[in-house]
Amino acid sequence: MDGGVREGLLERRHHQEKGGQSFIKEFRAESKTLWKLSxxxxxxxxxxxxxxxxxxxxxxxxxxxxxxxxxxxxxxxxxxxxxxxxxxxxxxxxxxxxxxxxxxxxxxxxxxxxxxxxxxxxxxxxxxxxxxxxxxxxxxxxxxxxxxxxxxxxxxxxxxxxxxxxxxxxxxxxxxxxxxxxxxxxxxxxxxxxxxxxxxxxxxxxxxxxxxxxxxxxxxxxxxxxxxxxxxxxxxxxxxxxxxxxAFQDLFGFAKLSLASSIMLCLEFWYFMILVVIAGHLENPVVPVDAISICMNIQGWDAMISFGFNAAISVRVSNELGAGNARAAKFSVVVVSITTVFIGVVAMVAILATKDVFPYLFTNSEAVAKETTRLSILLALTALLNGLQPVLSGVAVGAGWQSLVAYINIGCYYIVGFPLGILLGFVFKFGAMGIWGGMIGGVCLQTLILIVITSIRNWDTEAKKAVNRVRKWGGAIADH
Structure with a gap:
């Protein structure tokens, strides 16, 4: 092999190794920051x-x-x-x-x-x-x-x-x-x-x-x-x-942004609450309602981890965009996504490994325990989605995309997921499994759309928007 070619290959490999080491170093630093917050x-x-x-x-x-x-x-x-x-x-x-x-x-x-x-x-x-x-x-x-x-x-x-x-x-x-x-x-x-x-x-x-x-x-x-x-x-x-x-100035504009935020989060927060209500209309609802309630209890604890990362990524994205650091904001999203997907996989495996055991921590009823075990595959899938979906919502809040995500939530949750759950649960007679499965379909669709939006967004433009937003909302305060 020609000496110049060999040197070129060695130099390229050196740059790749250096780039890989640089990414790992950055990943560790960002991960440390996120864990300190989360x-x-x-x-x-x-x-x-x-x-x-x-x-x-x-x-x-x-x-x-x-x-x-x-x-x-x-x-x-x-x-x-x-x-x-x-x-x-x-x-x-x-x-x-x-x-x-x-x-x-x-x-x-x-x-x-x-x-x-x-x-x-x-x-x-x-x-x-x-x-x-x-x-x-x-x-x-x-x-x-x-x-x-x-x-x-x-x-x-x-x-x-x-x-x-x-x-x-x-x-x-x-x-x-x-x-x-x-x-x-x-x-x-x-x-x-x-x-x-x-x-x-x-x-x-x-x-x-x-x-x-x-x-x-x-x-x-x-x-x-x-x-x-x-x-x-x-x-x-x-x-x-x-x-x-x-505090009493610009209340209308502030209320408008607050309302968009409320609609976005309420549509998410209430979505799985509806699951228990719908299950109450099944034939012989006591067992499925009890089983879903047990699953929702576990899902609630699991969601607390997601809330922590939701808060952390919202802080990181909003702080970095406010400072005009588009690259740092985008990299933070990558790090938190990898971290929370890993946690979601661990939670999913833990639920599936204990599906025959954990129901008895909450009930003495054999029928309820069996139904809970049957639903555990959906609980495991929900735990996996819990890893990424709330984090992407945190990114949306940090970047100020509440109005857009509110429309996405309406479409995915209440036009797709909710009717699909009714269809599978009552029309096709899949019961609690059908209702929950249909509603998970809505969450999957919403998560995919948020992944696409987060990926294709121009983060330099988002940083400029953040700077303009700070200037707009802070004008009266700064003048004062």
Whole structure:
């Protein structure tokens, strides 16, 4: 072989090896950053999810009707409110994240106050959901006894509704500044206190549902108060400059972005809630509903990991786009996608390996356990999708694509997945398997579309849009 050719091949191989080493080095650095963000976010999500789950567990020790009241209020009434509030608050995720990335930290405090105004107004609009809970639950096919008990408990849980309105803007404010550890510590300490006082009031003192409502409301408001003390005391590195009348400016435009965010996330959040409701209309629904409920419980815990990465990638994308770093934002998406797909595969394998065992952790019924085992293949597939789908939604929030994704969700979930589930479950008589399988079809389609959109987007253009967005929304604040 000619010496010049050999040298050329060796040089090319050297560059390839160097490029491969460079990619691995970058991947490790980005992965470390993502885990620093997602670890505390996952812990925070699990702690806050556990507040309602623990109240439900303690209520179950009191009696069947108490368990039903707390679980129905928690999953349906509070679930609807939680989805709406989380969605409305996620507009702040885009704006705060991009403003922080652009170095415009003084905007963050005003954005948070604007979000408080909008979310408190939203909470007032959602009050009828709590006040008229019994007829709403009856409309969805719940029994009269459970509807009355859950409706009574819903009235006691109205303070939690307004806690959501305060908490989500605070979380997005802190999250955009990467202050995840502060939220994790506060949520962890409150969870420990919540566990003790739930046991004391619900079981030891025998206060029942009153004790459950008191501890749950107090725990949520304690999280808010401690977070606010932290913000006011530290000034959040200049992001908090005190209360301002600027919070009441540009509310219409802010509300418009908040509404797009809410529609996008609510369509996702409520999608699998509908699964349990539809299953209740099957013939002999007790066994399939119980089996699906067990699967949804496991899916809920698995989703907490996804929520952590959702928050992390939203922060990374919004910060980098706000700073004009298109390449860094795109690379972060690649790293988090590889990481979460791997976690999804591990979760899928774990579910399939324990499909004959885990149902008995939740039920003594042989029929329910067998049906849960039968549904475990769909649970495993959902866990795999849980790895990537919420992360792509986090990318959408970080980049400010909420309106586009809202339309995609309507098409994939409610025009394709929902009717397909009805068709397979009721017309073709596949029961719970058919309903869930059809709805997974909607999630698969949505995930594929988001992969394509994320892949073909011009990230340099997205960075310019982020800079313009920061300039547009921050103009009045900067002039002030």
């Amino acid at each position: 670890g505390p976010a996952i812990f925070t999500s699990i702690c806050q999810y556990s507040l309602g789950a623990l109240s439900q567990t303690f209520a179950g020790q009191v009696g069947e009707i108490e368990l039903a009241a707390v679980s129905v209020e928690n999953s349906v009434i509070a679930g609807l409110a939680f989805g709406a509030m989380l969605g409305m608050g996620s507009a702040l995720e885009t704006l705060c994240g991009q403003a922080y990335g652009a170095g415009q930290v003084t905007m963050l405090g005003v954005y948070m106050q604007r979000s408080w105004v909008i979310l408190l107004a939203t909470a007032c609009a959602l009050l009828p959901l709590y006040i008229f809970a019994p007829p709403i639950l009856l409309f969805f096919g719940e029994s009269a006894e459970i509807s009355r008990a859950a409706g009574k408990f819903a009235l006691w849980m109205i303070p939690q509704l307004f806690a959501y309105a305060m908490n989500f803007p605070i979380q997005k404010f802190l999250q955009s500044q990467r202050k995840m550890m502060a939220m994790a510590w506060i949520s962890g300490i409150v969870l420990v206190l919540h566990t003790f006082f739930s046991w004391l009031l619900i079981l030891k003192l025998g206060w029942g549902l009153v004790g459950a409502a008191l501890t749950l409301n107090t725990s949520w408001w304690l999280i808010i108060v401690v977070q606010l003390i932290y913000i006011f005391y530290t000034k959040s590195d200049g992001a908090w400059g005190g209360f301002s009348w600027l």
